[in-house]
Amino acid sequence: MNKDKLDTVMKYISSAFESVSLELAESEYKKADSLSIDEENSVAVIIGIAGTMKGRIILHSGLKTAYGFTKIMNCGDPLDKKEDLFLYMAEFANMICGRSTTYINNEFKERKLWLTPPAIFAGKNLQLVTPTVCSEQLFFSGDKGKFILDVGFEEGKKS
Amino acid sequence: MNKECKVLVIDDSPFVFKAVKKALEPEGFCVVDNAPNGQVGIEMAQQYKPDLITLDVTMPVLDGIEAAKVLVKDFPDTKIIMLSAMGDDLLLNQAKELGISHFVSKPFKSDELAKVALKVLEGK
Numbered sequence: 001m002n003k004d005k006l007d008t009v010m011k012y013i014s015s016a017f018e019s020v021s022l023e024l025a026e027s028e029y030k031k032a033d034s035l036s037i038d039e040e041n042s043v044a045v046i047i048g049i050a051g052t053m054k055g056r057i058i059l060h061s062g063l064k065t066a067y068g069f070t071k072i073m074n075c076g077d078p079l080d081k082k083e084d085l086f087l088y089m090a091e092f093a094n095m096i097c098g099r100s101t102t103y104i105n106n107e108f109k110e111r112k113l114w115l116t117p118p119a120i121f122a123g124k125n126l127q128l129v130t131p132t133v134c135s136e137q138l139f140f141s142g143d144k145g146k147f148i149l150d151v152g153f154e155e156g157k158k159s
Numbered sequence: 160m161n162k163e164c165k166v167l168v169i170d171d172s173p174f175v176f177k178a179v180k181k182a183l184e185p186e187g188f189c190v191v192d193n194a195p196n197g198q199v200g201i202e203m204a205q206q207y208k209p210d211l212i213t214l215d216v217t218m219p220v221l222d223g224i225e226a227a228k229v230l231v232k233d234f235p236d237t238k239i240i241m242l243s244a245m246g247d248d249l250l251l252n253q254a255k256e257l258g259i260s261h262f263v264s265k266p267f268k269s270d271e272l273a274k275v276a277l278k279v280l281e282g283k
Binding site: 024074091094095105110 | 173246249250265
């Protein structure tokens with residue numbers, strides 16, 4: 001993918017994160033140049049991208065941040081079950097990716113992206129690597145904690 | 160509404176099920192169940208005979224577009240609202256071709272979904 005196209009794609013993904021987090025949790029998030037998830041326990045949601053551009057988007061946050069954010073999604077109530085945390089985070093990621101897809105497909109007037117259902121991982125000192133993709137990270141910081149979006153597309157594929 | 164209107168939610172997220180209940184039950188709708196994918200959704204539609212279905216697009220096993228092809232054919236009296244985070248023009252046109260012209264983008268506000276649901280049932 002050429003740099004201009006990648007910049008456009010990243011701009012839309014960033015914009016989707018900011019608007020979805022605002023609508024969903026009334027949280028204003030700003031892009032940061034760099035940050036790290038400093039909580040020991042973290043959660044990651046991976047959404048696969050199909051279509052003419054293939055890759056994946058990973059939403060990564062600390063577990064405490066995820067608890068706080070999903071509680072707001074749940075109208076301020078604690079989640080019914082502990083496992084709901086992962087399903088709520090998966091839906092948050094799905095909304096970000098879905099909106100990104102909408103922006104990008106409308107911009108390029110074709111089905112560049114199509115999403116696959118999310119996969120969820122949680123653990124201590126989680127590090128996720130997808131060797132076949134070339135990825136860029138977007139960092140977001142706000143009053144509900146920190147999030148990283150790792151956006152990767154397969155190298156050498158026609159887009 | 161003259162009679163209690165049954166709503167089936169086809170969506171793999173329990174968050175969305177809860178949000179749909181919160182939006183529609185105060186308006187007199189009865190949100191009967193949540194199917195986690197299109198295949199189960201078709202089976203539940205046979206079981207509940209809902210008046211209205213909210214249908215997600217990205218789901219495991221059978222996605223919303225494939226499920227819609229069956230639902231529109233087998234349940235012609237059931238109204239469908241596409242409820243999805245994905246909403247590009249190609250997808251909306253695909254849904255329209257299947258006869259689904261109502262779309263609500265996630266995340267949605269409760270009053271927004273209720274308004275669309277009432278409009279759909281009035282046949283507007």
